[in-house]
Amino acid sequence: MKKQWWMETVGYQIYPRSYKDTNGDGIGDLPGIIEKLDYIAQLGVNLIWICPFYKSPMDDNGYDVSDFYTVDGLFGTLDDAKELIKQAHDRGIRVILDLVMNQTSDEHPWFVESRSSKDNPKRDWYIWQDGKYDKTGNMIPPNNWASFFEGSCWNYDEHTNQYYMKIFSNKMPDLNWENPKLRMAMAEMSKWWLDLGVDGFRVDAIAHLAKDTTFKDSTMNVKPGHYAPDWRKFSNRDRLFDYLAEFHDEVLAHYDCVTVGEVGGGAQVEEAERYAGYRTKGFNMVFNFDHCWKNGAFEDEGRTKGKLTTDVIDLKTTLERWILGSESKVWMPQYWLNHDHPRVVSQYGDIGEYHRVSAQMLGAVLLTLPGTPFIYNGEEIGMTNVDYESVDEFRDVWVRNFVPSARKRISEEQILTHLRRASRDNARTPMQWDDSENAGFTTGIPHLKTVGNYKTINVKNQQMDENSVLSMYKRLTQLRLNSDLKDVLIYGKFRLIQKEHPDIFAYRRYVDTDEVVMIANFRDTKVMFDFEYKKYDCVCSNFENSGSDFLPYEFRILRAKGV
Numbered sequence: 001m002k003k004q005w006w007m008e009t010v011g012y013q014i015y016p017r018s019y020k021d022t023n024g025d026g027i028g029d030l031p032g033i034i035e036k037l038d039y040i041a042q043l044g045v046n047l048i049w050i051c052p053f054y055k056s057p058m059d060d061n062g063y064d065v066s067d068f069y070t071v072d073g074l075f076g077t078l079d080d081a082k083e084l085i086k087q088a089h090d091r092g093i094r095v096i097l098d099l100v101m102n103q104t105s106d107e108h109p110w111f112v113e114s115r116s117s118k119d120n121p122k123r124d125w126y127i128w129q130d131g132k133y134d135k136t137g138n139m140i141p142p143n144n145w146a147s148f149f150e151g152s153c154w155n156y157d158e159h160t161n162q163y164y165m166k167i168f169s170n171k172m173p174d175l176n177w178e179n180p181k182l183r184m185a186m187a188e189m190s191k192w193w194l195d196l197g198v199d200g201f202r203v204d205a206i207a208h209l210a211k212d213t214t215f216k217d218s219t220m221n222v223k224p225g226h227y228a229p230d231w232r233k234f235s236n237r238d239r240l241f242d243y244l245a246e247f248h249d250e251v252l253a254h255y256d257c258v259t260v261g262e263v264g265g266g267a268q269v270e271e272a273e274r275y276a277g278y279r280t281k282g283f284n285m286v287f288n289f290d291h292c293w294k295n296g297a298f299e300d301e302g303r304t305k306g307k308l309t310t311d312v313i314d315l316k317t318t319l320e321r322w323i324l325g326s327e328s329k330v331w332m333p334q335y336w337l338n339h340d341h342p343r344v345v346s347q348y349g350d351i352g353e354y355h356r357v358s359a360q361m362l363g364a365v366l367l368t369l370p371g372t373p374f375i376y377n378g379e380e381i382g383m384t385n386v387d388y389e390s391v392d393e394f395r396d397v398w399v400r401n402f403v404p405s406a407r408k409r410i411s412e413e414q415i416l417t418h419l420r421r422a423s424r425d426n427a428r429t430p431m432q433w434d435d436s437e438n439a440g441f442t443t444g445i446p447h448l449k450t451v452g453n454y455k456t457i458n459v460k461n462q463q464m465d466e467n468s469v470l471s472m473y474k475r476l477t478q479l480r481l482n483s484d485l486k487d488v489l490i491y492g493k494f495r496l497i498q499k500e501h502p503d504i505f506a507y508r509r510y511v512d513t514d515e516v517v518m519i520a521n522f523r524d525t526k527v528m529f530d531f532e533y534k535k536y537d538c539v540c541s542n543f544e545n546s547g548s549d550f551l552p553y554e555f556r557i558l559r560a561k562g563v
């Protein structure tokens with residue numbers, strides 16, 4: 001493995017819509033990010049990933065792109081984007097954009113052309129199929145595959161009497177990557193942004209570019225009238241790796257850039273190597289989702305009472321499987337959450353008495369794991385899930401599609417509880433800058449309601465408090481990037497300690513003669529952890545404690561003596 005600059009980065013993901021609004025329209029914008037660059041630099045990160053800000057009708061908040069070359073007016077202008085890149089670079093911060101390759105908006109001129117007639121030259125830039133007929137003669141979708149956003153993955157288009165494929169919302173038709181002209185158009189577009197000065201991409205939904213082009217029904221068992229969530233039909237398929245190698249040769253090989261693909265659920269460690277291995281033509285790393293949802297929040301849509309419990313053994317062994325499986329083969333990104341997941345402190349931490357220490361503990365784990373850590377905006381102050389009282393307060397397209405179908409099987413209370421635990425809006429609320437109205441995010445009406453706890457959980461409060469979550473994140477980024485622990489924390493090997501311990505996540509990181517040990521209590525109770533403490537010095541912790549009894553959510557980063 002050759003050392004690369006992007007291995008020595010800590011990333012910070014920004015959801016522009018909710019970060020900082022500068023013109024009072026209730027929507028965060030690029031000038032807002034520019035305004036906060038000093039804050040971001042002080043946090044100590046040196047890479048930012050900005051979620052899509054291309055022109056879009058915003059059905060899925062920008063993942064439905066209608067023009068890849070234009071900044072949506074809601075977010076600003078292309079000049080703002082250039083200024084943002086320049087000002088970030090001036091502060092030693094690299095900038096990566098979200099590259100959306102699987103689909104466009106149905107309002108993209110390509111699709112407008114494509115749907116106009118069956119013989120339009122852009123027809124096969126998307127995936128069109130004839131419908132089938134059921135026993136009673138009604139037209140039904142070409143097959144029984146489900147979409148990620150409820151219902152069928154096909155949408156009927158009256159104009160030409162065919163269906164187009166859309167694995168997300170109806171307004172997000174999938175592109176046909178079998179078509180070389182489309183592939184070249186995507187390569188051109190990516191080069192255009194790299195030439196403009198961006199340092200790489202987080203590549204959206206990359207696992208889905210190749211589909212099973214037989215389009216045969218899934219044989220998965222589903223109830224009549226339901227669609228089969230058979231994601232293999234359009235995930236991680238062999239053909240995708242041909243597209244990727246071509247994209248690498250056409251685009252990536254010519255730039256000193258970094259690429260992080262989103263491969264999601266279903267991808268195995270071996271596949272990560274195919275996507276991003278040190279010896280493969282592809283990306284530099286890939287996000288998988290396997291360590292998310294280890295408190296059962298996603299599956300558990302019926303439960304309303306009681307707290308969910310983190311399965312610590314499952315969490316750490318899942319991370320271990322990926323980390324050891326990747327060792328000397330592929331570099332990993334690490335993250336607790338992104339804009340598609342709930343807030344981690346609400347999931348694996350505590351939002352009551354132990355809010356501060358549990359958020360600190362989670363930060364300390366993230367920043368001491370192998371790979372490139374990505375902090376999601378607001379995580380550094382311990383922002384929490386929403387406190388909404390009604391289903392109507394949520395905005396996400398996934399929620400809009402989920403609620404009508406959920407109402408057929410569960411109560412309103414169950415839906416609300418489920419959304420408060422699992423909805424993507426949990427991570428999309430306005431960034432909590434201070435205790436003024438709407439958390440200092442906007443002077444207007446925010447696009448999504450601010451979480452009520454902004455009066456106490458906000459940047460301003462935490463900047464003044466050296467014991468805050470924010471101060472801890474700053475200490476941790478320093479430790480990782482600018483201390484004599486840098487080498488061991490970035491390049492050191494990883495081994496779990498007391499793997500079977502049900503409450504504590506503990507591991508060694510070691511390289512040559514240096515060794516760091518991380519011990520983290522994931523419970524809101526005292527937990528015993530026997531260890532050879534005398535051989536180590538504590539370099540960072542959230543409590544003054546050196547015994548073998550770990551306080552609720554206590555963590556300690558220890559370093560072997562005599563190094």
Ligand code: NOJ
Nearest residue numbers: 060063168204205339340
């Ligand atoms: C993954 C993105 O992270 C998510 O927000 C989006 O809805 C889908 N891909 C579709 O682009």
Ligand code: CA
Nearest residue numbers: 021023027029
């Ligand atoms: Ca704005």
